[in-house]
Amino acid sequence: MNFDMDIFMDALWRLSPGYLTEHLQLVIIPMAIAILISLPAGIIITRPGYRRHSGRVMAFFNAGQTIPPLAVIAIFFPFLGLGYGPAILALTIYALLPIARNTIAAIHSVPEDVKEAAMGMGMTPREVLFSVELPLSVPAIMTGIKTSAVLTVSTAVLAALVGGKGMGAVIFSGINFFRPELILAGTIYIGIMAIVIERMISVIEWMIVPAHIR
Amino acid sequence: MNFYGFILDNTGLVLEYTLNHISLVAVVLFFSLILWIAVGLVISRYDRIAGTIISLGSIVFCIPSISLFGFFMSVPGLGLGRRTATLVLVIYAMMPLVRSVYMGIKSVDPSVIDAGKGMGMTGLQILFKIQVPMAWPMVFAGIRVTVVLITGIATMATFIGEKNLGRLIHQGITRGNADMIIAGAVIVSLIALAIDYIMGRIEKKITSPGLRFEAGK
Amino acid sequence: MIRVDNIKKTFPGANSPAVDQVTFNVNEGNICVFVGPSGCGKTTILRMINRLIEPDQGDIFINGKDVLEMNPATLRRTIGYVIQQIGLLPHRTIEANVALVPGLLKWPRDKTRQRVLELLEMVGLRPGEVGHKYPHQLSGGQMQRVGVARALAADPPIMLMDEPFGAVDPIVRIRLQDEFLRLQQTFKKTICFVTHDINEAIKMGDYLVIVNQGRIVQMGTPIEVLTSPADDFVLRLLGDDRGVKILDLTRSGSLMESFQAPPKTSAGINGCIVQAIQPVKIALEMMMKNNSDQVGVCSGDKIVGILTWNSIKAHINRVSGDGP
Numbered sequence: 001m002n003f004d005m006d007i008f009m010d011a012l013w014r015l016s017p018g019y020l021t022e023h024l025q026l027v028i029i030p031m032a033i034a035i036l037i038s039l040p041a042g043i044i045i046t047r048p049g050y051r052r053h054s055g056r057v058m059a060f061f062n063a064g065q066t067i068p069p070l071a072v073i074a075i076f077f078p079f080l081g082l083g084y085g086p087a088i089l090a091l092t093i094y095a096l097l098p099i100a101r102n103t104i105a106a107i108h109s110v111p112e113d114v115k116e117a118a119m120g121m122g123m124t125p126r127e128v129l130f131s132v133e134l135p136l137s138v139p140a141i142m143t144g145i146k147t148s149a150v151l152t153v154s155t156a157v158l159a160a161l162v163g164g165k166g167m168g169a170v171i172f173s174g175i176n177f178f179r180p181e182l183i184l185a186g187t188i189y190i191g192i193m194a195i196v197i198e199r200m201i202s203v204i205e206w207m208i209v210p211a212h213i214r
Numbered sequence: 215m216n217f218y219g220f221i222l223d224n225t226g227l228v229l230e231y232t233l234n235h236i237s238l239v240a241v242v243l244f245f246s247l248i249l250w251i252a253v254g255l256v257i258s259r260y261d262r263i264a265g266t267i268i269s270l271g272s273i274v275f276c277i278p279s280i281s282l283f284g285f286f287m288s289v290p291g292l293g294l295g296r297r298t299a300t301l302v303l304v305i306y307a308m309m310p311l312v313r314s315v316y317m318g319i320k321s322v323d324p325s326v327i328d329a330g331k332g333m334g335m336t337g338l339q340i341l342f343k344i345q346v347p348m349a350w351p352m353v354f355a356g357i358r359v360t361v362v363l364i365t366g367i368a369t370m371a372t373f374i375g376e377k378n379l380g381r382l383i384h385q386g387i388t389r390g391n392a393d394m395i396i397a398g399a400v401i402v403s404l405i406a407l408a409i410d411y412i413m414g415r416i417e418k419k420i421t422s423p424g425l426r427f428e429a430g431k
Numbered sequence: 432m433i434r435v436d437n438i439k440k441t442f443p444g445a446n447s448p449a450v451d452q453v454t455f456n457v458n459e460g461n462i463c464v465f466v467g468p469s470g471c472g473k474t475t476i477l478r479m480i481n482r483l484i485e486p487d488q489g490d491i492f493i494n495g496k497d498v499l500e501m502n503p504a505t506l507r508r509t510i511g512y513v514i515q516q517i518g519l520l521p522h523r524t525i526e527a528n529v530a531l532v533p534g535l536l537k538w539p540r541d542k543t544r545q546r547v548l549e550l551l552e553m554v555g556l557r558p559g560e561v562g563h564k565y566p567h568q569l570s571g572g573q574m575q576r577v578g579v580a581r582a583l584a585a586d587p588p589i590m591l592m593d594e595p596f597g598a599v600d601p602i603v604r605i606r607l608q609d610e611f612l613r614l615q616q617t618f619k620k621t622i623c624f625v626t627h628d629i630n631e632a633i634k635m636g637d638y639l640v641i642v643n644q645g646r647i648v649q650m651g652t653p654i655e656v657l658t659s660p661a662d663d664f665v666l667r668l669l670g671d672d673r674g675v676k677i678l679d680l681t682r683s684g685s686l687m688e689s690f691q692a693p694p695k696t697s698a699g700i701n702g703c704i705v706q707a708i709q710p711v712k713i714a715l716e717m718m719m720k721n722n723s724d725q726v727g728v729c730s731g732d733k734i735v736g737i738l739t740w741n742s743i744k745a746h747i748n749r750v751s752g753d754g755p
C-alpha cells in the first residue's frame with residue numbers, strides 16, 4: 001500500500017475539519033426531526049384505540065429498514081435535485097425508522113399486569129402513560145435513538161453523492177483518486193463523531209432514567 | 215419519469231447487474247455462514263473472549279461501508295473488484311451473525327440446560343440437542359437480517375468496480391439520469407423486501423411450536 | 432445404597448460453606464427427605480450426588496462405588512433427577528421430553544414409545560391428550576408430573592427429587608404425594624427427596640435429614656424427630672402442632688387397651704369406631720364428632736380394643752414431654 005504520511009496529516013488536520021460542521025448538521029437535523037416525529041407517533045400508535053393497527057405499522061417500519069441506504073439517498077434526487085435539502089430529507093426518513101420501531105416495541109413491552117395495577121389504583125390513561133409506560137420504556141427508546149444516531153453518522157457519508165457535502169466528500173475523493181490517506185482521515189472523524197454522540201446520548205439517558213430501573 | 219421504460223430498454227444490462235448483485239450476496243453469505251456461525255458457537259463456550267469478539271464486530275459495524283471498501287481496495291493484492299467486495303461484506307456480516315448465534319445460545323434457560331446435564335447429556339449433546347435447536351429461531355432471524363443488510367451494502371461495492379444494482383444508482387446520479395436511479399433503487403429495494411418477506415415466512419415455519427409462544431410474548 | 436461421607440462445598444466467592452460436614456446414608460428402597468429453610472443447602476447436597484456440583488472434600492458412594500470415579504454422564508443416566516425448576520425442553524413435545532433419557536441410552540423406538548405412554552398414564556396424564564403438546568401448553572402441576580415421568584423414564588434405581596411438587600396448589604400437591612407414595616410401594620426406588628415443607632417431609636419420608644445453614648442438625652425417622660427434636664431450630668421447624676403430628680403417625684392400635692375377650696355388644700361405644708391401623712388423629716376426630724371420650728378399635732370388622740382420651744393424653748405427655 002502506498003501510504004503517504006504527509007498527505008494523511010494534511011487530510012487529517014487541514015482538509016477534514018472543514019467538513020465537520022457540515023457533517024454534524026447532516027446528523028443532528030435529521031435526528032432532531034426524526035425524534036420529534038417518531039416519539040409522538042409511537043405513543044399515539046400504542047394507545048388502546050389504535051393498538052390493533054400497531055402490528056401493521058411495525059411491519060411497515062421493519063420493511064422500510066430493509067431498503068438499502070444508497071437507494072433511500074438516491075431516490076429523492078430525481079425529484080428534488082442535488083443539494084443539502086434532499087440529503088437531509090433522506091437521512092431523516094432513514095433515522096426515523098429505528099426510533100419509531102423501538103418506541104413502539106418498548107411501550108408494548110410494558111407488562112400488561114403493571115398497567116392494570118396502575119389503572120386499578122385509579123390512574124387515568126394519561127397518568128398511566130406518563131408515570132408508568134413512558135418511564136419504563138425510556139431505556140429501550142434511548143437504545144433506539146442511539147442505534148439511529150450511530151447509523152445516521154455513517155449513512156450521512158452518502159450525502160456527498162447527492163451534493164449534500166459532509167465528511168463523505170473527503171472519503172469519496174479518496175475513493176475516486178485512490179488515496180487511502182483521505183479515506184482514513186475522514187473515517188477517523190466519522191468514528192470519533194459516532195462515539196461522542198453515542199456517549200452524549202448515554203449521558204442524557206443516565207440523567208432522565210430513574211435510578212431504580214437503570 | 216419512466217423507470218420501467220428504462221428497464222425495458224436496457225433489459226440485458228439490468229439483468230446482468232441484478233444477477234451480479236445476487237451472486238455477490240450468495241458468495242458472501244456462503245462464507246459468512248460458515249465462518250461466523252462457527253465463531254459464534256465457539257465464543258458461546260468461551261465467555262472470556264466473547265466480549266472482545268462481539269465489541270470488535272460492533273466497532274466494524276460503525277465504520278461506513280464505503281470506507282472499508284476504500285481501505286481494502288488500497289491493500290496490495292486486493293484492489294478493485296469482487297475479491298475486495300466479498301471480503302468487506304463478509305466482515306460486515308460478522309456483527310449480526312456472531313451476535314445472534316451467541317445471544318441465541320446464551321438465551322437458553324439455564325434450568326433447561328441443567329435438566330439436560332442432570333439427565334446425563336454430554337457437553338456436545340447439550341449444545342446440539344438443547345442449545346442449538348432452542349437458539350435456531352434467533353440465529354435464523356440473524357441470518358435474515360444479515361442477508362438483507364448485505365444486499366443493501368453490496369450496492370456500495372459499485373464504487374470499487376462491482377457491476378451491480380448499485381451501479382445503476384451511482385451512474386444515474388453522475389449522469390443525472392433519473393430513470394436509471396429509480397430503476398436501480400426500486401429493483402434493489404424489491405429484492406431486499408422480497409428476501410425479508412420470504413425469510414420471515416420461513417422463520418415462522420421452522421420455529422418449533424413450543425418456542426413460538428415464547429417468541430410471541 | 433447411597434453413602435455420603437463428610438462432604439463440604441464452598442461456592443467461589445462465598446465466605447461460608449454452602450454445605451459442610453454432611454454425612455448420611457440412604458438405604459435401598461427408602462425415601463430420604465431433606466428438609467430445611469430456603470438456602471440451607473438442600474439442592475447443593477442433591478446435586479453433589481449426581482455430580483452436577485463437585486464437592487470440595489468428602490466422598491460419595493453409590494452401591495459402594497465412588498461417584499467421583501465414574502463418568503458423570505453415565506452416572507447421571509442411571510439416576511433420575513427431578514429438578515426444582517422443572518426444566519422441560521420447550522422445543523420438544525411432552526412425549527419427546529419424557530423420551531429424553533431412553534433416547535440417550537439408544538433404546539429402540541418401539542420400546543421408548545411404549546414406555547412413554549406407560550409413564551404418562553402412571554403420573555396421571557392422558558397420553559393422547561398431552562403427548563403432542565408443548566410444555567408451555569401445560570399447567571404447572573401437569574409440567575411437574577411430566578418432570579417426574581421424565582426422571583422415571585429409564586427406570587433408574589435411584590431418584591433425586593428436588594421439590595418435585597413445589598409448583599402446585601396444596602390440594603393437587605396432596606394428590607401427587609399420595610399417587611407417588613402408591614407408586615413407590617411397587618417401585619421400591621431409593622429416593623432423595625428435597626422439600627422445605629415439614630408436613631410433606633413427615634408424610635413422604637422413611638428417614639428425615641434436617642438441614643440448617645449447610646449442616647445436618649438432626650437425622651432420624653419422622654417419629655424419632657417428632658418425639659425428640661434435637662434443638663430449638665428443629666422444634667420451631669416442626670411447628671406448634673407437633674403433638675398432633677405425632678398422633679398422625681401413631682396407630683390407634685398401639686395406644687388401645689385390648690379386650691381380653693371380644694365384648695358381646697358394642698353398645699358402649701355407639702358405633703364410634705376406627706381401624707387399628709388408622710392414625711390416632713382419626714380416632715380424635717371420631718371422638719369429637721360423637722362427643723365421646725372413647726372409641727372402639729377394630730381389626731377388620733372385629734372390635735379388638737378401646738382407645739380413651741386419657742390414654743392419648745398420657746401418651747402425648749410421655750413422648751413429647753416439654754421439648755428438648
Ligand SMILES: Nc1ncnc2c1ncn2[C@@H]1O[C@H](COP(=O)(O)OP(=O)(O)OP(=O)(O)O)[C@@H](O)[C@H]1O
Binds near residue numbers: 442443468471472474
Ligand atoms: N451455583 C452457585 N453459585 C454460588 N452460590 C450458590 C450456587 N448454588 C447455590 N448457592 C448458594 O448456596 C446456598 C445453598 O443453596 P441451595 O440451592 O442448596 O439451597 P436450597 O436449600 O436448595 O434452597 P431452596 O429451598 O430455596 O431451593 C445458598 O446460599 C445459595 O445462595
Ligand SMILES: [Mg+2]
Binds near residue numbers: 473474475515593
Ligand atoms: Mg433448592
